[in-house]
Amino acid sequence: MMIKYNGTDKVSVSKEDIEKALAIRAELKEDKEDYTGWVNWPSEIPEEWMSKMESVAEDVRKKCDRLIVIGIGGSYLGTAAIIDALGGSKPGYPEVLYAGNNMSGLYHAQFKEVIDNHDVCLCVVSKSGGTMESRLAFSILKDWMYEKYGREETAKRIVSITDPAKGILREETDKEGYADFEIPGNIGGRYSAFTPGIMFPLAVAGVDIRALVGGAKTISTDESFWSEGLKYALTRYALYEAGKTVEVFEYYDPSLRLIGEWCKQLFGESEGKDGKGIFPASLTLSTDLHSMGQFLQAGNQIFFETIINVLKRNADVKVPESAGPELAGRSLNDINAMAVKGVMAAHAKADIPMIRLDVEEINEEALGQLLYFFMMTAAVTGKLMGIDPFNQPGVEDYKQEIRNLLGQ
Ligand code: PA5
Numbered sequence: 001m002m003i004k005y006n007g008t009d010k011v012s013v014s015k016e017d018i019e020k021a022l023a024i025r026a027e028l029k030e031d032k033e034d035y036t037g038w039v040n041w042p043s044e045i046p047e048e049w050m051s052k053m054e055s056v057a058e059d060v061r062k063k064c065d066r067l068i069v070i071g072i073g074g075s076y077l078g079t080a081a082i083i084d085a086l087g088g089s090k091p092g093y094p095e096v097l098y099a100g101n102n103m104s105g106l107y108h109a110q111f112k113e114v115i116d117n118h119d120v121c122l123c124v125v126s127k128s129g130g131t132m133e134s135r136l137a138f139s140i141l142k143d144w145m146y147e148k149y150g151r152e153e154t155a156k157r158i159v160s161i162t163d164p165a166k167g168i169l170r171e172e173t174d175k176e177g178y179a180d181f182e183i184p185g186n187i188g189g190r191y192s193a194f195t196p197g198i199m200f201p202l203a204v205a206g207v208d209i210r211a212l213v214g215g216a217k218t219i220s221t222d223e224s225f226w227s228e229g230l231k232y233a234l235t236r237y238a239l240y241e242a243g244k245t246v247e248v249f250e251y252y253d254p255s256l257r258l259i260g261e262w263c264k265q266l267f268g269e270s271e272g273k274d275g276k277g278i279f280p281a282s283l284t285l286s287t288d289l290h291s292m293g294q295f296l297q298a299g300n301q302i303f304f305e306t307i308i309n310v311l312k313r314n315a316d317v318k319v320p321e322s323a324g325p326e327l328a329g330r331s332l333n334d335i336n337a338m339a340v341k342g343v344m345a346a347h348a349k350a351d352i353p354m355i356r357l358d359v360e361e362i363n364e365e366a367l368g369q370l371l372y373f374f375m376m377t378a379a380v381t382g383k384l385m386g387i388d389p390f391n392q393p394g395v396e397d398y399k400q401e402i403r404n405l406l407g408q
Helices: 015-030 047-063 077-085 105-117 132-149 151-156 168-176 196-204 209-221 223-241 254-271 289-298 332-349 364-384 395-405
Strands: 003-006 066-070 095-099 120-126 158-162 179-182 246-251 279-284 303-312 354-361
Touching: 003 223, 003 364, 015 223, 015 364, 047 120, 047 179, 047 196, 047 209, 066 105, 066 132, 066 196, 077 095, 077 196, 077 254, 077 364, 095 105, 105 132, 120 132, 120 196, 132 151, 132 395, 151 158, 158 168, 158 196, 179 196, 196 209, 209 364, 223 354, 223 364, 246 254, 254 279, 254 303, 254 364, 289 332, 303 332, 332 354, 354 364
Parallel strands: 066 095, 066 120, 120 158, 158 179, 246 279, 246 303, 303 354
Antiparallel strands: 003 354
């Protein structure tokens, strides 16, 4: 296993909660509830889906040097987080850009320049097919592409990933004959990391999607790993009950910043219900120690920390002589590892509960394990809190207010 969970002794877990967590695990594995399709999905994903993703990705690669992924929340964050963590697209593969994850005119105006200078394909991802941000960006980018390539060629440059049977994107896909993939009905956006919605654009970028799903499969079928996940979930729940209502995800490589964003979406949307939930925050260290270090050390102690600690990196820099005798000749990665230890020692003095997830190295297999590990944790903690971790009724209110203002 490429992930090792190290808990905290600042709280203890009750026998009763352990029993509850075991029952939750058994229920999840039975996959009888709404939106629990993700639990066994890494073992169930059909081989035809994998090979179709690979062959359509190959076609797309021949047509473009930029792939624009249009999607928001669970329909793009996993793609962006994995590509960034791996250091970008593989050399010679299309660069992946993102649209439709905001409604900024300024942001989307910039895509005109991208299209003018590059060969572009679009991958529109929307489970419902009706999300306002993705609909807007899709129509804007399609219009620009009609001008550049004409209608017929544009349709050949679009890959649509949506519900198999319903929604306006499904209707348009069938009418226009776009290449398409399904997001399984029983898997919600933030649990969709191993579905085509996330994996197809990864395949275009040259990511080894078989290794990614393989990582998730190993851990989803491994009892000992489920036990680690349950320990993490139980510890989070015990910390929450003890008044630690914020979890700060921390990592020491900027390339993991979007893993933090992905975690925020997963945990925030899964747990924030009925006045309950742990507020997820994320920090890139040591960068953010120079803004938030003071608060962590001596501020309002409402939080606990979860450190994603990468043990081995595939690139490094040797510190030159000019840095002075104490530092010269050292590896920058080793100094970064000292920072992890130093910060943890300082925070231990401040009595901050810390959970450390050691990740052997960042590659597709480890990312598959890590994302699945977080998904099982979010589901189990949410259920321990007594909420449904798979719905998001709270997001309807703001959406309706926006629709009212737009006269829809
Ligand atoms: O996790 C979720 O369910 C959400 O974040 C959705 O992924 C997001 O709202 C996008 O929805 P859709 O894929 O329907 O466009």
